[in-house]
Amino acid sequence: MTVLLELVDVDVAIGPATILRGIQLQVQREDRVALIGANGSGKSTLLRTLHGLLKPVRGLQSTAFGARQAMVFQRPFLLRTTVARNLALGLRLAGVPPHEIAARVPDALARVGLADIGERHARHLSVGQQQRVAFARAWALRPDLLFLDEPTASLDPPAKREIESLMATFAEAGTTMVFASHNLGQVKRLATRVVYLERGRLLADLPVAAFFDHDRLREVSREADLFLQGEMA
Numbered sequence: 001m002t003v004l005l006e007l008v009d010v011d012v013a014i015g016p017a018t019i020l021r022g023i024q025l026q027v028q029r030e031d032r033v034a035l036i037g038a039n040g041s042g043k044s045t046l047l048r049t050l051h052g053l054l055k056p057v058r059g060l061q062s063t064a065f066g067a068r069q070a071m072v073f074q075r076p077f078l079l080r081t082t083v084a085r086n087l088a089l090g091l092r093l094a095g096v097p098p099h100e101i102a103a104r105v106p107d108a109l110a111r112v113g114l115a116d117i118g119e120r121h122a123r124h125l126s127v128g129q130q131q132r133v134a135f136a137r138a139w140a141l142r143p144d145l146l147f148l149d150e151p152t153a154s155l156d157p158p159a160k161r162e163i164e165s166l167m168a169t170f171a172e173a174g175t176t177m178v179f180a181s182h183n184l185g186q187v188k189r190l191a192t193r194v195v196y197l198e199r200g201r202l203l204a205d206l207p208v209a210a211f212f213d214h215d216r217l218r219e220v221s222r223e224a225d226l227f228l229q230g231e232m233a
């Protein structure tokens with residue numbers, strides 16, 4: 001098993017407030033980890049920490065040498081220019097050489113089913129298409145680790161299905177993923193592991209089948225079991 005990412009006893013603060021406390025988490029290659037928990041439990045903060053956007057105020061964070069990372073957010077953030085330029089800029093910032101950029105942009109757009117729209121203005125697309133562009137931008141970076149913060153939460157059901165299918169494609173290609181979700185069906189369909197957060201603490205970390213096994217979950221974490229019962233009620 002290759003460990004790509006590890007947090008050891010990590011606290012994370014935003015301003016004066018400590019948001020995450022004592023987080024222990026290991027992500028192995030080809031894991032698909034779902035982060036679940038109530039609003040404000042710390043899922044986004046944990047994802048930002050994993051991606052290196054926030055630094056722990058205590059504890060250790062380590063990422064495997066050379067592991068490339070990308071992140072997709074709930075709402076796609078695209079620049080006011082063409083789709084192709086959005087992708088190219090992301091690659092340029094990552095230090096990819098120009099000839100390689102020219103090859104990767106059309107490849108990534110084809111991968112998300114948007115081969116024909118490279119010259120369209122990114123902000124003129126539907127939100128569902130914009131999210132696919134955000135996935136193409138992530139894919140073009142060839143990430144070993146992909147972080148996704150509720151990637152389908154702003155989408156209607158058809159767009160949601162398309163994004164889930166892209167996530168499955170990424171997984172099949174061997175991309176390791178950590179994603180926050182409020183959608184338990186999605187968690188069952190896509191995750192291999194479930195991490196449950198409550199008020200900034202990690203209270204359960206189980207293989208997906210064990211997490212959805214009521215007796216097993218109750219043994220490990222009464223809090224996580226109560227949350228799950230509430231969500232399924």
Ligand SMILES: Nc1ncnc2c1ncn2[C@@H]1O[C@H](COP(=O)(O)OP(=O)(O)OP(=O)(O)O)[C@@H](O)[C@H]1O
Nearest residue numbers: 014015017019037038039040041042043044045046
């Ligand atoms: N910029 C910020 N400044 C101050 N507090 C913040 C900031 N961002 C998040 N928080 C606080 O940190 C806690 C965790 O927030 P976070 O967004 O990580 O939770 P979440 O589980 O992702 O929630 P949701 O499901 O609503 O997206 C919350 O109490 C929130 O109010």
